Amino acid sequence: MAGDQRVSTYPANSGAGSAALYERALKVFTGGNTRITYVMKPFAPYASHGAGAYVWDADGKKSLDLVNNYFSLIHGHAHPEIVKAITDCAASGTAFGLPTEREVLLAEEICKRSPVFEEIRFVGSGTEAMMTAVKVARAHTGRPKIAKVEGAYHGAYDHLEISLDPTPEVWGAGDPEPVAYVRGTPANVIADTVVLPFNDPERAVACIERHGSELAAVVLDLLPSRVGLVAATPEYLKAVRDVTRRLGVLLIVDEVICFRLHPDGAHTLFGVEPDLVALAKVIGGGLPIGAVAGRREVMSVFEWRNGKPFLPAGGTFNANPLTMAAGLAGMKMLTPDALGRLNALGDRLREGATSVMRELKAPWQVTGLGSLFRLHPHQRPIHDYRTCYPAAAERLALERVHRHLLEHGVLITPTGSGALSTPMTEADVQYFLAALRNALIAVTAD
Numbered sequence: 001m002a003g004d005q006r007v008s009t010y011p012a013n014s015g016a017g018s019a020a021l022y023e024r025a026l027k028v029f030t031g032g033n034t035r036i037t038y039v040m041k042p043f044a045p046y047a048s049h050g051a052g053a054y055v056w057d058a059d060g061k062k063s064l065d066l067v068n069n070y071f072s073l074i075h076g077h078a079h080p081e082i083v084k085a086i087t088d089c090a091a092s093g094t095a096f097g098l099p100t101e102r103e104v105l106l107a108e109e110i111c112k113r114s115p116v117f118e119e120i121r122f123v124g125s126g127t128e129a130m131m132t133a134v135k136v137a138r139a140h141t142g143r144p145k146i147a148k149v150e151g152a153y154h155g156a157y158d159h160l161e162i163s164l165d166p167t168p169e170v171w172g173a174g175d176p177e178p179v180a181y182v183r184g185t186p187a188n189v190i191a192d193t194v195v196l197p198f199n200d201p202e203r204a205v206a207c208i209e210r211h212g213s214e215l216a217a218v219v220l221d222l223l224p225s226r227v228g229l230v231a232a233t234p235e236y237l238k239a240v241r242d243v244t245r246r247l248g249v250l251l252i253v254d255e256v257i258c259f260r261l262h263p264d265g266a267h268t269l270f271g272v273e274p275d276l277v278a279l280a281k282v283i284g285g286g287l288p289i290g291a292v293a294g295r296r297e298v299m300s301v302f303e304w305r306n307g308k309p310f311l312p313a314g315g316t317f318n319a320n321p322l323t324m325a326a327g328l329a330g331m332k333m334l335t336p337d338a339l340g341r342l343n344a345l346g347d348r349l350r351e352g353a354t355s356v357m358r359e360l361k362a363p364w365q366v367t368g369l370g371s372l373f374r375l376h377p378h379q380r381p382i383h384d385y386r387t388c389y390p391a392a393a394e395r396l397a398l399e400r401v402h403r404h405l406l407e408h409g410v411l412i413t414p415t416g417s418g419a420l421s422t423p424m425t426e427a428d429v430q431y432f433l434a435a436l437r438n439a440l441i442a443v444t445a446d
């Protein structure tokens with residue numbers, strides 16, 4: 001592994017190892033955690049501290065961190081510029097009931113990047129950003145229904161959780177059926193959600209047309225991770241944009257993850273013109289954030305100066321100064337050069353992984369774009385959720401590769417995805433590829 005770029009001198013726990021922490025956690029959290037994003041049996045390692053491209057766990061083990069808090073830490077851990085911004089800000093107060101200059105600064109930094117971003121509103125998370133975008137669309141159109149892609153993840157807002165993980169037994173033979181994700185989902189939430197097939201322009205247009213006059217918005221991630229981290233095709237995007245325009249339905253693009261693909265956002269890279277874009281993760285410099293940006297006319301649902309707005313919206317920690325300060329420092333470093341270098345490193349990682357798989361004749365493939373990648377334990381061509389869906393034996397193979405990588409100092413998500421961060425180097429990519437090679441040999445050997 002490449003040498004430490006920065007080594008934290010502040011291990012952030014008492015010295016207890018992961019097993020002991022998990023034992024304590026079981027007493028206060030069902031299942032031993034407060035977030036099931038990264039789970040594995042018997043328990044996940046606890047993070048102690050991070051620096052640059054690396055994370056250390058509570059047992060003293062150092063790993064190349066390709067999870068980066070689920071792709072939010074595009075500048076890695078404890079970047080000095082961001083630490084300084086947070087520290088300076090904290091010393092002058094962490095939150096006010098009044099607006100601050102810092103929110104104007106971050107808004108300006110984001111809005112200047114795309115003509116679509118005429119206005120912006122900050123919220124607390126990606127889930128809130130997506131919820132707010134949906135509510136803006138409803139308030140703007142006066143319509144109740146939302147369309148989303150089968151298998152796509154957009155956070156925890158009720159309508160957007162529909163058909164998040166349907167199984168072959170329930171997903172239906174024809175057009176995707178809306179399937180509840182959580183027990184107790186109200187029937188009207190299911191009925192008011194239209195589920196679209198990904199990258200099938202004809203069928204998606206037919207579904208949208210069927211609900212047209214009741215539909216407030218189509219929600220689309222241009223590179224949806226749970227759908228396989230495969231890109232929306234130009235034909236699909238054009239078809240969806242055309243039909244939504246024709247029927248007065250708003251197009252909401254979820255760039256919570258994929259904003260990082262281009263300094264001016266993924267919609268710029270893909271050449272699509274959304275009405276609203278949901279943002280989060282990298283725009284917060286590593287602190288909690290969400291935002292909705294879009295056309296002024298649509299955002300006018302927030303207008304309060306003439307009486308009660310169509311969409312009244314508050315939020316105690318919206319635009320809190322700490323996040324604004326970290327976000328501004330992080331965004332200023334997201335220059336075309338920095339992202340160009342990061343995306344090229346991502347290309348090399350995916351090309352390298354494909355070569356390793358080919359050389360070993362391992363029945364695997366890697367998808368992704370820019371600094372994002374996802375490993376798949378099968379070779380079926382992936383173009384939607386159903387073609388991505390792994391069989392039981394394939395799931396097991398992925399689980400073993402994930403565990404092997406973790407044991408050998410490489411952290412990826414349990415679903416096989418990962419993201420590069422700007423402190424990473426060519427040597428880090430080579431380290432990952434060597435570890436992947438060994439993991440695939442170990443898993444395919446028996």
Ligand code: PMP
Binds near residue numbers: 256
């Ligand atoms: N949309 C997408 C595409 C996401 O990946 C996520 C979270 N990973 C969300 C929305 C929700 O964001 P948050 O976890 O900040 O609520």
